[in-house]
Amino acid sequence: MTTRPDPVRDADAEALAMARALLSGAEHAALAVTDPADGLPGISRIAFGFGPEGMPMTLISSLSAHHGALRANPACALMVGEPGPKGDPLTHPRLMIKARADFVPVDDPDRAALRDHWLTAHPKAKLYVDFGDFGFVRFAPVSILLNGGFGKAFRINPAQI
């Protein structure tokens, strides 16, 4: 270990507001998983949104590699916050969320409400939401890191969001 200071600070009000804006504006996310075939990191793009109760969610196909990975090991990490076309993309804020994936069973009594809520925010998903291989997955955040650009890293307690 070194003696250099921790570059990550506890979130202040401004950081929390930025984190909430990144979350609420996200329609997709990058998802990191552990590949059950080799134990190595895997990565995918997923749809991103929220359930009626505010829990982060996705809608994924059981044909996808990340579906199998999350079934085998629900520990994952999400990144939201897309850089625009201008400027250094590393100065654009992004949120990195360690989470656990919780599959919503197809016969879950909440599924109809989840489906309606999801389609309000993701109307294009009506093309496939009722396909047999698609299902909802909730993400329970474990820890959150905000990178607001160089030298602006903040840890956020999931309970604060």
Next chain:
Amino acid sequence: MTTRPDPVRDADAEALAMARALLSGAEHAALAVTDPADGLPGISRIAFGFGPEGMPMTLISSLSAHHGALRANPACALMVGEPGPKGDPLTHPRLMIKARADFVPVDDPDRAALRDHWLTAHPKAKLYVDFGDFGFVRFAPVSILLNGGFGKAFRINPAQI
């Protein structure tokens, strides 16, 4: 196991051309690592580009969480291919690359050439490329998957790229 067909096909010429366009157009990537603190997936945004010899690379700070993760375990996954502001982001093509990270030592005789090549493609990096905590990392691709939209998944041999 089920008997359903493998949804991933071997890349054809069109898929290879799409993969090459995604790679050459990428200035940043999402990086999945294994967090050495807990063994769980971690995710970050990194700069992305190529060395003079065409190897995928990044320039990262040793203060970043992913630097420590890659030092502890060089197995990682990269995703490139940013959705535009319109349409369903999941229909936008992206490339998912499993790779091994190889740190370029600060006294590597190739570093000066790498630096000049990098700055040509990433001119804004001149603000920090010579900071003591920044260093180059090469990625040796192990496997590549192209998702060109729903139902268009292709595996690509890294030797084909």
